[in-house]
Amino acid sequence: MKNKYKDLIEQTFDFPQDEFSVEDNELNLYDIPLMEIIKQYGTPLKVTYLPKISSQIARAKRMFNVAMAKVDYKGAYNYCYCTKSSHFSFVLEEALKNDIHLETSSAYDIHIINALYDGGVIDKDRYIICNGFKRPQYVENIAQLVDDGFENTIPVIDNKEEVELLDAAIEKKCKVGIRIACEEEPKFDFYTSRLGIRYNDIVDFYKRKIKTNKKFQLKMLHFFINTGIKDTAYYWNELGKCLNVYCELKAICPELDSLNIGGGFPIKNSLNFEYDYEYMTEEIVAQIKHICEMNGIEEPNIFTEFGSFTVGESGAALYSIVNQKQQNDRENWYMIDSSFITTLPDT
Ligand SMILES: Cc1ncc(COP(=O)(O)O)c(C=O)c1O
Structure with a gap:
């Protein structure tokens, strides 16, 4: 039997x-x-197989670069690792061997950035994408990073009040991003993500609070779907809506040049996992290119913040x-x- x-x-x-x-x-x-x-x-026992981290990063870079080459995409691809996925120094040090950038979500993460700099692991020109709701200590730490000369720090504004908080705390000029609050998946209990600013408010918010402020330069639009990157009508619809906002903003903000599509590549959580990463990457890049072309604007640099994809399959619990x-x-x-x-x- x-x-x-x-x-x-x-x-x-x-x-x-x-x-x-x-x-x-x-x-x-x-x-x-x-x-x-x-x-x-x-x-x-928990073990981490570090080479898998580097091979996942290399894989994503390869897929995006191939997808971009196929449609003659003009923008660049920037891989960011989100520190919240694993804060361990051995994980970050492995990830950073691959010429990548970082995304933070809390005040604590900025100490990690400083420790990496003090340890000679990063220099000050990495992109540091500061996402998340900004509590006072986080604002203060971001301001310190910018004023210390981390010139590619990009705080991503998550709610409208953050501009004033950042303005009061930061001395130097600073690049910023805006996070779009996506509509949640139709079957979900809530309509709109708690993170970010609503689609319809973004252009007006930019005109009133960012364009008029000499300190800030809008460089990035950020978009992240909680449920991840999936081949569903919902995902493509949200990506399309986000790109329409990007095009609308670009028309009045020529310095805007980057689209951050967040994390969300799934990983092998079970043995019967199937996902066509190449197809999804090619489709995302082609859609971005297509919508930009229809609107007559340059295609943006693409940023991703893959967390689970970077570290999830490197770990084992025995x-x-x-x-x-x-x-x-x-x-x-x-x-x-x-x-x-x-x-x-x-x-
Ligand atoms: C803004 C942002 N970026 C990246 C991630 C990482 O997502 P994942 O682990 O699905 O790649 C998250 C996860 O919540 C997120 O909120």
Whole structure:
């Protein structure tokens, strides 16, 4: 009778897959024998396979560059890593080997930027995209970064009051972005994202608060869909709406030159994951190019902020099965030496 976990996997998925292989009945992840690691360090254990981080970044850069070449796209592609996805220094240092930029979401993240600079890992010309709702300490830290000469810091304005807060705190001239508040997916309980400024308000907000302020230069429009980059009518519709705002703004703000499409590339959360990254990348780039062409404007530089995509598949959590519990005549639960929630941060 086939009632082992291995049997279930074999019946349900194609296995082994790219990341996994089985040798002498033992599992390898990226060719690393996991049982060796377990023998050495025990379980529960969290491991990070750093080369995967660099290979994911290289993969995204390659896909965007190929997509851009295919449609003769004039703008550049800039890969940003969002620090919130993993704050570990070994993760950031690996990511930063790949000539990338950074995105921050809180006051704490700015200390990371300063620590990376002090450690000689980055210089002051990286793009530092400061997203998120700006609480007072975050505003102060951003201002310090700009006034310290991080000339490509771009605070992305998340709500209208932030302009005044940033204006009061920053001395030097500063590039800024505006985040568009996307409409949520139709089946979601809420209509509009809590982050960003509503589509219809953006042009007027720019005219009244940014254009009139000599300190600020609008460089970027930011757009992020919570549910990620998916091949759905909803995603393409939101991207189209965002591009229309971009074109409208560009007509009155020639210095605007960048579109940030946020994060949202999915990752392999299960063994039956399928996603055509190349197709999605090509379609995004082609849509941006097409809408800009129809409006007679230069295509923007494209920024992304892939978090899960950068780090998600580099990590593994290893547990031992310590017991089995037969809870009824069919269901047999494995008990592990941890819980996904309670011990992971410490392991
Ligand atoms: C502004 C912004 N950028 C990037 C990300 C990262 O998203 P992901 O991990 O799906 O790539 C998020 C996630 O919430 C986000 O809010």
